[in-house]
Structure formats: C-alpha cells, structure tokens
Amino acid sequence: MKIIKNKAIVEDNWIILRLGEQQSPESVLIPDGKIIVPLQVWLQQREALLKRSELGVWLASDERAELLKDDVDKFSVIAVDFPKFSDGRSYSIAHNLRVRLGYTGELRAIGDVLRDQLFYMQRVGFDAFEPRPDRKIEDAIKGLSDFSEFYQKSVDQKLPLFRRVQRSRNLSL
Amino acid sequence: MYRYDQYDYQIVRERVAQFSDQVRRRLSGELKEEEFMPLRLQNGLYMQIHGYMLRIAVPYGLISSEQVRMFAHIARQYDRGYGHFTTRQNIQFNWLKLQDVPSILADLASVEMHAIQTSGNCVRNITSDEFAGVAQDEVVDTRPYAEILRQWSTFHPEFAYLPRKFKIAISGAKEDRAAIYAHDIGLSVIKNAQGEIGFRVLVGGGLGRTPIIGVEINDFIPWQHILTYVESILRVYNQYGRRDNKYKARIKILVKALGIDEFKRQVEEDWEHLKDGSGTLTTEEVERVCSFFIDPAYETLPNDDSKLNEFKADSRSFSNWMLRNVLPHRQPGYAIVVLSMKKVGNVPGDATAEQMEVMAELADRYSFGELRITHKQNVVLADVRKKDLISLWQEATAHKLTEPNFGLLTDIISCPGAEFCTLANARSIPLAKMIAERFENIDFQHDIGDISLNISGCMNACGQHHIGNIGITGVEKKDHEEWYQVSIGGSEGNESSLGKIIGPSFSFNQVPEVIDRLLQVYLRNRIETERFIDTVRRIGLAPFKDYVYATELTEEEAVDDKYAVVPAQYDIPYYSPRF
Numbered sequence A: 001m002k003i004i005k006n007k008a009i010v011e012d013n014w015i016i017l018r019l020g021e022q023q024s025p026e027s028v029l030i031p032d033g034k035i036i037v038p039l040q041v042w043l044q045q046r047e048a049l050l051k052r053s054e055l056g057v058w059l060a061s062d063e064r065a066e067l068l069k070d071d072v073d074k075f076s077v078i079a080v081d082f083p084k085f086s087d088g089r090s091y092s093i094a095h096n097l098r099v100r101l102g103y104t105g106e107l108r109a110i111g112d113v114l115r116d117q118l119f120y121m122q123r124v125g126f127d128a129f130e131p132r133p134d135r136k137i138e139d140a141i142k143g144l145s146d147f148s149e150f151y152q153k154s155v156d157q158k159l160p161l162f163r164r165v166q167r168s169r170n171l172s173l
Numbered sequence B: 001m002y003r004y005d006q007y008d009y010q011i012v013r014e015r016v017a018q019f020s021d022q023v024r025r026r027l028s029g030e031l032k033e034e035e036f037m038p039l040r041l042q043n044g045l046y047m048q049i050h051g052y053m054l055r056i057a058v059p060y061g062l063i064s065s066e067q068v069r070m071f072a073h074i075a076r077q078y079d080r081g082y083g084h085f086t087t088r089q090n091i092q093f094n095w096l097k098l099q100d101v102p103s104i105l106a107d108l109a110s111v112e113m114h115a116i117q118t119s120g121n122c123v124r125n126i127t128s129d130e131f132a133g134v135a136q137d138e139v140v141d142t143r144p145y146a147e148i149l150r151q152w153s154t155f156h157p158e159f160a161y162l163p164r165k166f167k168i169a170i171s172g173a174k175e176d177r178a179a180i181y182a183h184d185i186g187l188s189v190i191k192n193a194q195g196e197i198g199f200r201v202l203v204g205g206g207l208g209r210t211p212i213i214g215v216e217i218n219d220f221i222p223w224q225h226i227l228t229y230v231e232s233i234l235r236v237y238n239q240y241g242r243r244d245n246k247y248k249a250r251i252k253i254l255v256k257a258l259g260i261d262e263f264k265r266q267v268e269e270d271w272e273h274l275k276d277g278s279g280t281l282t283t284e285e286v287e288r289v290c291s292f293f294i295d296p297a298y299e300t301l302p303n304d305d306s307k308l309n310e311f312k313a314d315s316r317s318f319s320n321w322m323l324r325n326v327l328p329h330r331q332p333g334y335a336i337v338v339l340s341m342k343k344v345g346n347v348p349g350d351a352t353a354e355q356m357e358v359m360a361e362l363a364d365r366y367s368f369g370e371l372r373i374t375h376k377q378n379v380v381l382a383d384v385r386k387k388d389l390i391s392l393w394q395e396a397t398a399h400k401l402t403e404p405n406f407g408l409l410t411d412i413i414s415c416p417g418a419e420f421c422t423l424a425n426a427r428s429i430p431l432a433k434m435i436a437e438r439f440e441n442i443d444f445q446h447d448i449g450d451i452s453l454n455i456s457g458c459m460n461a462c463g464q465h466h467i468g469n470i471g472i473t474g475v476e477k478k479d480h481e482e483w484y485q486v487s488i489g490g491s492e493g494n495e496s497s498l499g500k501i502i503g504p505s506f507s508f509n510q511v512p513e514v515i516d517r518l519l520q521v522y523l524r525n526r527i528e529t530e531r532f533i534d535t536v537r538r539i540g541l542a543p544f545k546d547y548v549y550a551t552e553l554t555e556e557e558a559v560d561d562k563y564a565v566v567p568a569q570y571d572i573p574y575y576s577p578r579f
C-alpha cells in the first residue's frame, strides 16, 4: 500500500489491526509481521508484544497519549486514528505525544485522512499519512504545501512567527 | 490600525488559493457536500435558504474606509446591493454564488481582509470593545491584544476541529462593552496594584440553547502568558468537550460538568508545561503591535463648542442625536459618533452599498479614515472633532444614518430569522420592524431611556435574546404555528444576567402590545431615572407578568400581510443539497 511519509509517496507494509466485534484486546491473536495494534491490545498483551522486533500501536481519538507515558520508545510507529476528519481530538493527542511524551519516531495519521486536513496534521507532528483509500494519494499530498508560513508555534515549528522573523512595525511612524 | 506585513499577506493569499481550489473541487463534484461543508464553514460560507451567505471578518470591529468601500463593491458586484452587520462585529452578504466566492476573497485580500474562521468549529473572530482607544473609562487599550490573539488563533493547527465553535471577547474598560460574560472565553485586560498589565480570564459563557454566564477561571494572568493560558484552555476543551451531542458540545457544558475548580486544575496542569515556553509573548512583539494603535494626530481643541449649543437649540433632531448617538471622548474637543443602522422600517444591521460609501467618505473626512462595527450592529466614527458634528450630522442624515436611537427601544438586535435561516421558527426581521414602527415616537423612546431588545428566531439565540432587557424568541408549537416567548431581565456588561421568561408565548401580532404593557409597568414603577433593567431587578418579574396577562391582548390590526415573508427571487444553486 502507498502512504505519504516525510512528504513523499512511499510503499508501506505495516498492517493496522482493528478489532472485530467478537474480538477482545486480551485474547486477540496477533499475526506475525509488521502490525500496528490498538492501544488496548498493547496494554493487555504487553509482555508478549515486547518480544517482537518491530511493533506499532494506534490510539483511538478518545484515548489519551499519557497511557503510553513510559513506552513511546518501544514502537517503530505510533498511529492516531481519525474516525471522522472533523474529530479534532487526534490533533491534541499528536501534540501530546510529541511535546509531552517526547516521541520522535514515525507518527502516522490513519482513518478519515483527507487532503484538506493534512497541513494541520503535519503541523501538530504527524509525519506519515494514510489518506482515505477512495482518494488519489497524488492529490492528497498537495495538502501538505497549502501554506508556507504561519503565526503560531506548534510541533513542526517550535517558535511562533514573532520569535522567528523581524516583522514590520507601523511604517507611518 | 493594524496593517499587514509580508507575512500576513502571504498567509491570506495562500488561503485564497487554497479555498479557491476547494470551491473548484466542489463544483467539479470531487468533493461531496458533506466534505465541503466543514471546509466552507471554516471560511464563513453558510448555506441559507436562498443560497450562500458569506461572513467576512472584521477583526475586533475595526475597519478602514478603504475596506468599507470594498464591502460596497462586493454588495454591488456580487450581492443585491446591501450587506448586514452582525452582533460579532462582522459583515455578511446573503445572496452570493459559490463560483463568485474565490473572486470575492481575492478582492478582500487586496484590502487586508478575509473570511477565515468566521464560522465552523474553530476559534472565531475575536471581538472587542467598539470604543477601544477612545473611551473615557478605558484602563488598557484592547486592540493590540486582540490583534495578537487574532494572529495566534488564525489557522491554529490543533484547534481547527473543536467540538463546537469558540468565541473570545476582550474588554479593557471599566464597563464591559464586549459581552465578555457571554463568550466561551471572556478576557478583561486589567492592571494590578503594581500597574502591571494582565488578564482576568472568564470561561464557559455562551448563549444558545443552554445560556450560561461565564465564570472566572483566573483573576490575573500576566500579559506575557495569555497565549499559552488560552492554549491550555483550548487543549483541555478539545480533548474533553462533548462530541456526541452538538447541543452539549460548547465549553460551557464541559465547565459545568467538571466544575470550575476541576476545570481550572486541568487547564493549569497543562499550562505548567507551556508556561515560560516559546509561546510566551515578548515585549518586543507587544510593542510592535502597539505601534499600529497609537493615537491619531489629534489637534488641541477647546472642549466646548458654542455653535453646537446654538444648533441644538434650533434643531430637535440634532439635539436628540447629540443626546444619544454622540458620546464623550478621551480627547478634549473630540467625540465618538454612533451611526445607527436601525432606522425605523429598515432591517436592523443592514446597510446599502451607497450607505457604506457614504460612511467611508465621512470617515475619511471626519474620523481619520477609520470606522468600527459595534456588537449591536451599528457603526462608529470614533474620532470626530466636535466642531465637525453639525456638518457630519447633516450629511449622514441625508443618507438615513442618524436615527437618534442608540441604546433605545428601537435599537433592536435581531437575527435573520425566517427570511434567511432554515432553523427559524419565527419572522424575526418583520417582528423587529413592527415593533420599531409601533414605538417610533422618539420622545417616548427617550423617556423610556436605556433598554435593549433582542430577537432570535429560535433557541439558537443568534439575536442574543437571553441578554436583552427584553428578549423575544421564536418557538414552535405542535400546531407548527409561530409563537413568541418573551423574557425580561437579561443584560450584558458588568452585571450580566440572563432573562427570565414571563409566561406562555404569544402570537406574532400580540408582541407589540406585550411590549407596551411591559413598558407601562416600568413607567408606573420606576423611581426617578431608574433604567428598565434596574426596575425589573428591584421589583421582580411578578408585576410585569401579572399586568401582561391580566386582560386579553389586542392583536395589532390585520397588518399581517405587511410583515409576511416575501418570497425571494433567486436562482436555485444546482450544487445545493437543499434543493
């Protein structure tokens, strides 16, 4: 499958595990390979999962980044789900993973990921995106370059504009 | 006023390009309406009954004559020759075509304007005291801080998809003129005992279905920390505000559910991590922004002008206008002038393209080329020499801009209601007109004195009826007829309060008589110069209620047709899902 990573379209073979109705986080069987497991599965099957060489975890929008407090360095990828693009909680989750928990690895946006939100996602620390499969990924990637300047600090740019550049004062003075 | 530098321009230009492309994708069908909606809503583009309405931001209500001329141009070129000033100091155009919006935005960008975040579940236009910088009771000029907050909130990446809309208002005078208690965040700029500037922060106010007066979360946040403190409030709200029910999604519901103490604890716990970080404001930045809000080149003038008194004696209309619409200014020899958008018979808040051009012209000649939009839908010329008042009044009168009713009964705030809004239960605008006509007599209005009357066509409260001294709301009953609920005792400002409903609702034609009776009770009970709201507070609801319901209400005579909603003429937009 193709995803956007570090501003480029790349091939990717991580598999996101989503639990079915009948499955429970304690007992679900996790296939071998590069799997991104739900946070609840990580919390329930931690010991077994720790033995894997490569592991990813994903958070739902109503889960807290703080639950991964001492664990962020154990994952090759952390993903955050957007159940609907209008669910803005995942932006704060990403912010908290990066800023509060100091996570520096791949942070991937999954779910209802659309071109017009990509710019904001990138600003709060996402560096990988799985655009919704019914959309052209070549179009989606354009969303990353909608703006070339912004006012406030966030994760991608740690300084607000007023600390970065010399802005003009009232020229009529 | 603030002027864009290369960065502001760049951001706004890139926004025009981005939105134009979104419109293109919508028109080509690439974007479904469901996907386009939140995008257009981040850009003030609503779909109303007849078509698209665009809300343009007037940051903290401050605007130049050049910008007002651009509104006139938009009104003529793309709309039906008029625009509508809103209660959040913005302007709206009601009759636009989607395919024209990119050009309108480009036109706006050329005069440093935009429609960014004027709707949608994001931080909206920051509103402020319309008399900032000129009011006699001002402690700190709010304009620089409002501008700093505007920039901070513009395209804030983390807070573009909040549970619900988010409104911030800021006031810096002794008297709150920005309704800070009715906002998601209300800021009052103050000085502490050491003379240092800081913010008293209120949170969780809001009207709508569940009206709540904001509560204090912190009594003094030093100015350096205001951006990070607001950021923490928003982060807690973004994560924990309800998203399952849009009527319970405003921050006020979260604050209520957690209690202010717990909410504050969570905010300040988050803030611990940000405080003193890179988001902290610098002296340099505040000084830079302050440089745009220095006093204009005032002349040294005597404070009294004998000609004015002579003319007042000659002209009742002029003296009435002086009494209500001309306010004292900080600078001797100057006055603040309120141009009324509430001429009896007109739609409250509407201005024609011609009136806009006249106002721009008056601003150029008499008020340093600047104007302000008030949150009561009027327009202010803030720096007028007293010796110019007579000529200004004469010219403005020729264009119906001098109704001497500022703060009086016919200075009605009304939402668009059934003519424009799909959610309406009621004809707000026709009702406003009918009431204004009934109480048109200016001597009577002056006798009644300060009073506010607010009309909302449904419980969403766009007309802010909860904080009107008299509030009217359209309610629907089972029979699907329109009914009007009347409340009294609401007010904004330092002593904000929510109105209480007086009893069963009324028919459209009964409302003027109800108001008449309320006023009679006031006139009978008032002590000296007591205002309507003070009488209500002193004697309570009961005497009003008793008298209103005492005898059968006469309906206004069969004037029904006159106030009927006129079926609009418009082309059905083919891209509208509503048709």
Ligand code: HEM
Binding pocket: B046, B048, B085, B086, B087, B088, B092, B164, B165, B182, B183, B205, B206, B207, B208, B209, B250, B414, B415, B416, B417, B420, B421, B422, B423, B460, B461, B462, B463, B464
């Ligand atoms: C006709 C199109 C309009 C629609 C569909 C509309 C819809 C709404 C809705 C649904 C709310 C409630 C939001 C909530 O409680 O969370 C609301 C609030 C509000 N609207 Fe409108 N509105 C419209 C036009 C206007 C206009 C023209 C104005 C200004 C003159 C306005 C001013 C307001 C204000 C001030 C509030 C906030 C009340 C509060 O603090 O909760 N609206 N609007």
Ligand code: SF4
Binding pocket: B415, B416, B417, B418, B421, B422, B423, B424, B425, B426, B428, B456, B457, B458, B459, B460, B461, B462, B463
């Ligand atoms: S108060 Fe109701 S009727 Fe009036 S504009 Fe708002 S949503 Fe529409």
